[in-house]
Amino acid sequence: MKVLMFGWEFPPFKSGGLGTACYDLTKGLSRQGIDVTFVMPAAPEGANAQFVKLLGANNFSKNVKVRKISSILAPYQSFTSYAEALKQMKSRAGLKKNPNDIYGTNLYEEVYRYSIAAEEIAEEEQFDVIHVHDWMTYQAGINAKRVSGKPLVAHIHATEFDRTGGNPNQMISHMEYQGLLAADIVIANSNFTKQNVVQHYNIDPGKIEVVHWGIDPENPHYGINQKSPFDDEKVVLFLGRITIQKGPDYFIETADRVLKYLPNTKFVVAGSGDMFERMINRADELGILDRFLFTGFLKGADVHRAFQLADLYVMPSVSEPFGLVALESLKNGTPILISKQSGVSEVVNNALKTDFWDVDEMANKIVNLLKYSELLEELKENSIMEVQKFNLDEPAMKTKAAYERALTIRR
Amino acid sequence: MVSVCFYFQVHQPFRMRKYSIFDIGKKNDYFDDEKNIEVLRKVARKCYLPANSLMLELLERNPEFKISYSLSGVFIEQCERWAPEVIESFKRLVATGRVEILSETYYHSLAYLFSKEEFKEQVMMHKRKIKEVFGYEPRIFRNTELIYNNEIANFIESMGFKGIIAEGWDPILGWRSANFVYRPKTTKSIRLLMKNYKLSDDIAFRFSNRGWEEWPLNTEKFCQWVNGYNGNGECINLFMDYETFGEHQWEDTGIFEFMRHLPGELLKHPDNNFKTPSEVIDTYEPKDEIDCHSMISWADIERDLSAWLGNRIQQSSASRLYSLEKDVKKTKDSVLIDAWRKLQTSDHFYYMCTKWFNDGDVHKYFNPYDSPYDSFINFMNVINDVVLRIKSGHGKKSSETASEVKGSEVGKAL
Numbered sequence: 001m002k003v004l005m006f007g008w009e010f011p012p013f014k015s016g017g018l019g020t021a022c023y024d025l026t027k028g029l030s031r032q033g034i035d036v037t038f039v040m041p042a043a044p045e046g047a048n049a050q051f052v053k054l055l056g057a058n059n060f061s062k063n064v065k066v067r068k069i070s071s072i073l074a075p076y077q078s079f080t081s082y083a084e085a086l087k088q089m090k091s092r093a094g095l096k097k098n099p100n101d102i103y104g105t106n107l108y109e110e111v112y113r114y115s116i117a118a119e120e121i122a123e124e125e126q127f128d129v130i131h132v133h134d135w136m137t138y139q140a141g142i143n144a145k146r147v148s149g150k151p152l153v154a155h156i157h158a159t160e161f162d163r164t165g166g167n168p169n170q171m172i173s174h175m176e177y178q179g180l181l182a183a184d185i186v187i188a189n190s191n192f193t194k195q196n197v198v199q200h201y202n203i204d205p206g207k208i209e210v211v212h213w214g215i216d217p218e219n220p221h222y223g224i225n226q227k228s229p230f231d232d233e234k235v236v237l238f239l240g241r242i243t244i245q246k247g248p249d250y251f252i253e254t255a256d257r258v259l260k261y262l263p264n265t266k267f268v269v270a271g272s273g274d275m276f277e278r279m280i281n282r283a284d285e286l287g288i289l290d291r292f293l294f295t296g297f298l299k300g301a302d303v304h305r306a307f308q309l310a311d312l313y314v315m316p317s318v319s320e321p322f323g324l325v326a327l328e329s330l331k332n333g334t335p336i337l338i339s340k341q342s343g344v345s346e347v348v349n350n351a352l353k354t355d356f357w358d359v360d361e362m363a364n365k366i367v368n369l370l371k372y373s374e375l376l377e378e379l380k381e382n383s384i385m386e387v388q389k390f391n392l393d394e395p396a397m398k399t400k401a402a403y404e405r406a407l408t409i410r411r
Numbered sequence: 412m413v414s415v416c417f418y419f420q421v422h423q424p425f426r427m428r429k430y431s432i433f434d435i436g437k438k439n440d441y442f443d444d445e446k447n448i449e450v451l452r453k454v455a456r457k458c459y460l461p462a463n464s465l466m467l468e469l470l471e472r473n474p475e476f477k478i479s480y481s482l483s484g485v486f487i488e489q490c491e492r493w494a495p496e497v498i499e500s501f502k503r504l505v506a507t508g509r510v511e512i513l514s515e516t517y518y519h520s521l522a523y524l525f526s527k528e529e530f531k532e533q534v535m536m537h538k539r540k541i542k543e544v545f546g547y548e549p550r551i552f553r554n555t556e557l558i559y560n561n562e563i564a565n566f567i568e569s570m571g572f573k574g575i576i577a578e579g580w581d582p583i584l585g586w587r588s589a590n591f592v593y594r595p596k597t598t599k600s601i602r603l604l605m606k607n608y609k610l611s612d613d614i615a616f617r618f619s620n621r622g623w624e625e626w627p628l629n630t631e632k633f634c635q636w637v638n639g640y641n642g643n644g645e646c647i648n649l650f651m652d653y654e655t656f657g658e659h660q661w662e663d664t665g666i667f668e669f670m671r672h673l674p675g676e677l678l679k680h681p682d683n684n685f686k687t688p689s690e691v692i693d694t695y696e697p698k699d700e701i702d703c704h705s706m707i708s709w710a711d712i713e714r715d716l717s718a719w720l721g722n723r724i725q726q727s728s729a730s731r732l733y734s735l736e737k738d739v740k741k742t743k744d745s746v747l748i749d750a751w752r753k754l755q756t757s758d759h760f761y762y763m764c765t766k767w768f769n770d771g772d773v774h775k776y777f778n779p780y781d782s783p784y785d786s787f788i789n790f791m792n793v794i795n796d797v798v799l800r801i802k803s804g805h806g807k808k809s810s811e812t813a814s815e816v817k818g819s820e821v822g823k824a825l
Binding site: 261349350361365367369374375382 | 431433722724726727768781782785788792
């Protein structure tokens with residue numbers, strides 16, 4: 001079986017979990033004997049995954065005035081951040097005043113441009129199924145389906161409602177809706193996401209397959225064995241984009257409560273995002289800034305080092321469609337406290353779980369965990385054992401089954 | 412001759428309310444009355460009341476029918492407060508003269524494993540309670556969850572009991588069968604009754620299991636199995652949770668109908684009869700000595716203590732609780748002592764069990780917590796409040812000191 005897959009990031013060029021997810025999925029699919037042609041906004045040099053035929057969408061867009069210039073489409077982009085990126089890029093290139101720029105003047109146009117390129121790729125490539133990841137690629141998928149007549153599988157990793165904390169951009173959420181509606185099969189990464197899709201978009205639950213993510217057990221970084229530099233201070237870690245979706249503000253409020261009981265606790269924040277400043281200001285306001293350490297955005301081995309030096313990883317996400325990062329933490333031997341508003345909480349038993357807004361309860365759990373080594377050890381041992389059940393093969397097999405179902409539907 | 416000996420365990424714990432670290436030093440109502448009332452009344456409606464009325468009907472219809480119960484003190488206490496009609500129906504059963512009541516620890520606790528003195532006090536408390544409610548003095552002892560070994564048998568003998576009950580676990584029995592009376596090693600006169608777990612579990616666990624090859628189980632089939640022991644057994648000990656009727660096995664599984672016909676069907680065989688545990692040990696001589704060195708119980712496939720004390724959090728919270736014994740008792744604060752004892756109920760440690768948790772199997776069991784870890788956290792918070800109350804001194808109510816307690820102090824005290 002051959003799959004034409006449209007994505008928007010791929011390691012090592014990535015800014016979040018989606019890149020890892022796409023990488024792991026194609027790796028798993030290739031083990032299932034499935035050929036994947038992965039199309040993304042730009043084919044960055046060095047992104048060499050042997051099992052994936054990587055095509056840069058702009059190389060194929062003959063009818064669009066695009067040449068060898070990368071698209072500046074990036075994941076987690078909003079209209080504002082796209083405009084910002086466009087402005088920066090133009091000023092760097094000295095194109096400030098060029099009205100005939102090949103870039104779309106806004107995010108929507110850029111997405112449109114990508115979808116036109118997709119149409120041509122779909123005409124040239126041989127494939128059985130189209131698989132698209134999240135809203136930016138949905139129009140590309142719809143176009144590819146129209147020209148090829150092949151079934152469309154729309155993967156949803158996060159809805160616009162998740163990303164914005166419930167204040168969706170109407171344009172994006174409309175495109176999301178169009179894609180989900182046009183898809184023969186929708187793959188949701190959790191029941192949580194499935195529910196959101198049904199609730200917000202009224203999509204027939206019968207065509208939604210839930211495929212929980214797995215994790216690559218072969219990652220060499222798990223063995224780094226990073227020790228904490230903070231002697232006898234316990235370390236609580238926040239790792240993720242510092243955006244409203246990830247609940248950084250709840251992390252601060254929780255820390256404040258924990259410190260009242262355990263004043264020596266260290267809070268490490270790894271990540272960057274638009275709420276960074278607000279986070280620092282709030283910590284300062286509470287007089288607890290000296291208990292914090294901000295690492296900025298981490299990648300590669302540093303991510304694993306951060307997990308390994310922490311005693312507990314906290315994921316207070318307001319809305320976390322899956323939360324692969326929680327599995328990463330367990331793989332690194334660090335127990336987790338995750339919000340119940342997450343997909344990963346559906347599949348991990350040995351974790352502490354709370355509602356994201358319940359900062360008292362988070363503090364209650366953290367204080368006990370840091371105070372009682374027997375609790376930490378028990379949770380750690382059981383969660384390390386449990387995370388072994390996650391791999392790349394199961395999600396790949398379920399995805400393959402979804403393809404087969406899509407093919408049956410199209411026939 | 413085969414004597415069928417029924418013993419039903421009746422117990423409900425005082426479940427704890429959600430007790431956060433922020434409650435330490437501020438609240439001392441540890442138990443969730445609302446929830447406990449709800450559970451008790453639900454189980455009373457589904458099990459205790461209909462099952463008691465069925466048993467009464469059977470006792471009245473079959474003069475030879477006999478049964479026995481063990482009622483935990485915390486169960487009786489809850490019934491007295493919230494479901495007195497349940498106590499009344501048990502009294503009617505006892506009044507027939509063919510219902511035996513067994514002895515156990517008042518708090519359905521694991522006290523024997525931690526403090527023999529505390530254990531003894533709880534057994535005496537239970538004894539007084541049974542005397543007070545039923546005007547009855549138990550002769551046979553059954554320990555919480557049938558936890559048993561030679562030493563316990565010896566200790567129970569020294570307390571004056573005539574018999575003790577244990578799981579008929581194969582590694583202990585060896586080539587012997589559970590269907591005889593035995594004498595525990597290291598004892599002089601106390602008798603040991605062992606549960607026939609195969610036949611007991613056929614009713615208690617497998618009755619409604621459609622995947623079981625013997626499903627559906629009817630009275631005739633079950634009686635054939637019992638009759639099969641005629642000639643190679645003297646007592647068939649059917650020991651199970653009373654909640655089997657209507658709660659573990661719902662009414663629509665036919666469990667009540669099964670029981671309704673059982674006595675009549677069993678008595679069709681002229682060599683079958685019913686006996687209470689006391690009658691069994693008075694009637695049959697011990698066949699052999701049973702040597703049980705390590706602790707056994709009736710729980711899980713392991714039949715050991717791992718359901719309550721199998722992991723770190725269970726062990727540490729239990730030792731922490733019992734380490735307070737001297738100090739708690741020194742306060743002479745009867746409310747505090749009672750609360751401390753209610754924390755000893757074995758269910759609290761069962762909720763912390765991680766054995767099945769990896770498989771997500773925990774939901775099979777009734778557990779008020781989302782996870783064993785949550786259960787531990789709640790428990791430790793309560794223990795820390797008990798510690799503060801002890802420190803706050805004799806006779807002084809903890810509410811008087813509550814407002815002075817600061818987070819950092821609690822943090823240090825933990």
